[in-house]
Amino acid sequence: MNFAPSTVADAYRQCTALARSHYENFPVASRLLPRSLRDPVAAIYAFARHADDLADEGDLCADERMAALQAFRRKLRLAAEGRPPTEEPVFIALADTIERHALPPELLGALLDAFIQDVHxxxxxxxxxxxxxxxxxxxxxxxxxxxxxxxxxxxxxxxxxxxxxxxxxxxxxxxxxxxxxxxxxxxxxxxxxxxxxxxxxxxxxxxxxxxxxxxxxxxxxxxxxxxxxxxxxxxxxxxxxxxxxxxxxxxxxxxxxxxxxxxxxxxxxxxxxxxxxxxxxxxxxxxxxxx
Missing domain, CATH: 1.10.600.10 (Farnesyl Diphosphate Synthase)
Known part of the structure; x- marks a missing residue:
């Protein structure tokens, strides 16, 4: 993945800020986690949070939500290939996480399947x-x-x-x-x-x-x-x-x-x-x- 370290670091910071801005009864990227895992967990959380919002938030109709989630799936595929969209911090961080930790992309795809199911x-x-x-x-x-x-x-x-x-x-x-x-x-x-x-x-x-x-x-x-x-x-x-x-x-x-x-x-x-x-x-x- 050809991004400057500062760009990747900034992408992780944005994911962490998103994770901490949402009230959760269950810990998300908490300080109990090993420091080395906090950024990857925040990236996964930010990915899921954005997809969940596409399925639930705003005034989009069902067809528009489905189209947005399918576009999200295409971005996930690019991230899994190490070619995330350059203007998408969540996918830049996610691509780095997938590459560094050899994560199975199909697990992230399964999350998207659930959000798509929520639409219909x-x-x-x-x-x-x-x-x-x-x-x-x-x-x-x-x-x-x-x-x-x-x-x-x-x-x-x-x-x-x-x-x-x-x-x-x-x-x-x-x-x-x-x-x-x-x-x-x-x-x-x-x-x-x-x-x-x-x-x-x-x-x-x-x-x-x-x-x-x-x-x-x-x-x-x-x-x-x-x-x-x-x-x-x-x-x-x-x-x-x-x-x-x-x-x-x-x-x-x-x-x-x-x-x-x-x-x-x-x-x-x-x-x-x-x-x-x-x-x-x-x-x-x-x-x-x-x-």
Whole structure:
């Protein structure tokens, strides 16, 4: 890739600024990460953030969003070939990351597939369809982190998929009304809504019915099982990467705890307080057998 070091460094700075400007319940390129990985993680985050915005933000119609995302895919292909667009800092940083760390470009392509799916798919018939979406929308992120760290063993990848799918399910839970009201999307399985006697319109109306509360408790329990299934990843990784992963896992558990606490109001997005953040740090530095 023929860019001056100062150009590449500036591209990474812009990616890092973007990552830090967005509130996230889960750490993004945090200082727990090894310094050598913070720039690559910020580049991946910036790529995903931009693609997500193309799928969700602004007033574009569906056809315009699809065209923009397909153009984004072409830029990704150029970045993977070491020929990123010269006026696109995100892709300059991403191209450098792909080259330096031998990242599989197909994982980044899978993320784009999920964003493209968001443009045209609004409902999920069953949990299998939801998990297929998680396989492309969330799991590639954990796999990319493991490739960056040189820890992409089959066992680590399997645990990472469980953690990332759990975190995606947690996001669906905490964004339940926003996804429905603003984007017309519902990520809860339709067969489970029927089983618990919940209509999609109940979510649009913010109707905290007993059936919906039981349905959401079912979602929380399933996400918790997945998170626990992937928790060994935090113990398998050493050093700062292990700290980061344990912080992410404990962060997800704390959000689940807050969601369960507000069982009478399933629509309010929880925000972590100081006590929660201290618990995340404690869990990262002094993990129990379950973390």
């Amino acid at each position: 798919k609004r409902r999920y018939a069953d949990f299998g369809e939801v998990m297929d979406y998680c396989r492309r929308s969330a799991n590639p992120v954990g796999r990319l982190l493991l490739h960056l760290a040189g820890q992409a063993t089959p066992e680590n990848l399997s645990h990472s998929d469980a953690v990332c799918s759990a975190l995606q399910l947690i996001n669906f839970c905490q964004d339940l009304h926003e996804d429905y009201a603003l984007r017309g999307r519902l990520y809860l399985p339709l067969d489970e809504l029927q089983r618990f006697g919940v209509a999609p319109e109940d979510i649009g109306a913010r109707r905290n019915s007993p059936g919906l509360r039981h349905l959401m408790q079912h979602q929380y329990e399933r996400a918790d099982r997945l998170l626990r299934a992937g928790a060994p990843l935090g113990r398998a990784l050493s050093g700062r990467m292990g700290l980061e992963v344990r912080a992410i896992i404990v962060g997800g558990a704390r959000i689940l705890h807050r969601l369960r606490e507000q069982s009478d109001d399933v629509f309010t997005r929880p925000r972590l307080n100081v006590a929660d953040r201290l618990a995340i740090l404690r869990g990262a530095f002094f993990p129990s057998r379950g973390n």
